[in-house]
Amino acid sequence: MTELAINFPFALQGAPAPQVQGIDLSWYLALSAVLFTIGVVGVIIKRNVISMFMCIELMLNAVNLTFVAFASYFRDVTGQLFVFIVMTVAAAEAAVGLGIIIAIFRNRESLDVDDANILKL
């Protein structure tokens, strides 16, 4: 497990990917798909802004897992790079999102999305 995440020296490119016995790429993909689905379902059913936001972060991290799994499979650094960039963007997004959430809380003292009903069909 740790071996898979850490080992990606350039010299090894083209060498077979190190594998934990019996756990191949599809396991990682399945795990990330499950995590992603949990995130999507969470965004849909949760009513609190902060919880929804955490579910979105869960989705992003599931994607990161996919990237790392593929990067390790291909012996390619690009996927690992992408993960760093996704994490950076997620941090920026958290800053903006929490700023908006604070602005809302100051104005209406509630973080329930069902209370946000001034704008309607």
Place this chain on the structure above:
Amino acid sequence: MFLLLQANTTELYSLRDLMLIAPELILTVCGCVALVMEVVLPYRKSKWTAYFALVSIGLAAASLASLYFANRDLFPLDGFYGMLRIDGFAILFKAIFLIGAALTVAVSMRYLDVEGEQHGEYYALVLFATVGMMFLACGFDLISLYISLELMALTFYVLVAFTKREKRSNEAAMKYFLLGAFSSGILLYGMSLLYGVAGSTNLGEIGRSIGVALQPSVNELGMMTSGIPLRPLILLGVIALSAGLFFKISAVPFHMWAPDAYEGAPTPVTAFLSTGSKAASFALYLRIFTEALGGLRGTALDWAPLVAIVAAITILVGNWAAVTQENSKRLLAYSSISNAGYVLLGLVAGNSYGYIGIVIYLLVYTLMNIGAFGIIISLRRRGIIGDNVNDMAGLAQKAPGMAAMMAIFMLSLGGLPATGGFIGKYFLFGGLLQRGRLEEKSWYYWLAAWAIINTVVSFYYYVRFIKVMYLGERVADDRPLALSPALRAALVVSLIGVIIIGIYPQPFIDLAQKLITPLTAGALAFR
């Protein structure tokens, strides 16, 4: 400078690469300067920042023009190790974004004065959003595309929330932020699956890998050596990417955020959101779906039927929901949803007619939509929001010139001949017919017919504005409109653009054809 030279010797990136992104660099630096100006200048002088932003957009446009004229025979140019590709497509879209940004800054000044929120960082945010859009147009790698998409989206979240004391603006920002971040996550999942197919994030490489995976000699599912079937992976990736992009361009069934965000946001931001952000998302859509996924056209994994169905439903829902709206910003939001459906038709057509239609329509749409929102802004004053359709009542007596302009913008949005909107729609629908003739499939004809029928419906609500302005029984309020020179200039520029493109479109068509054709050739080369 020393750092630059050092980087040059180690060949991490060269000066040539930096020249390729000169317009974006200018805008970035000017955006940072605008941030400092906000701190230094006293509040009553903060309009200087707006003029500074206009100047910097002009500088960026000049640099874009010189980039084009210096390199136009060398396109496409790759920079930063294939991260960016500067070609005619990128130049055209960047020009559209710069026009949109300049008009937005011009219409913003008076609105922010009325709101009492004339802050320099607003203009800095507009500039940064423009930088994000411009990189979206020229990104050629999933990484650069993702970063620029997020740069654009994050600045827009802040812009929508800009009038932070107003509850409507807060609420719109919250909805836009949650759904925008959610859709970015889905889009990113699609990107990760495409990376899994190709082992590379470069769009060209992805296109080649998909071509290999689809070859008949590869076994039924296109197995990778690890036992992961490739074709389902491609299918899932395309669906996730499409869903994310449908969110960004507000296509049905992912359109719910658009009316709320458009209504609650400050009006100039709504104008920019519905033009710049939408055009940039279409640039991203076109880039990915022609360069990376163009090879899927005509195979078992063809995405055209999916896009066609979504476009048909989007046109229907956008037009019919707009009919019953009372709030003019909300009405224009639904109109913008249906317009996204029309532009998707160009992607379904996928030939040079369709692409020319997309570019011209997005350009005209930028002009006429910012124009229409500019008129709505001119109705705003302290105590009156002016965003109800009935607030326009009697505008023809009070300000005949403004009423005439609004009428022309509305007719152009509907697509009346001799306005710019007609030319765009003509090419979009013509592309569909051409494709249908080429492939001898009747559903292309049905789709075009469907779009034309719905265009007729759309006249109902566009003409409603005209009816209220000219035949409205009472005058909503009889004080004269207070127009700022910048707002007036922006309206006149939009009007002239819409009329010129409508009456004499030939130069625009020629230019679009010359710059877009290589993209079509690239998309067709896979077949």
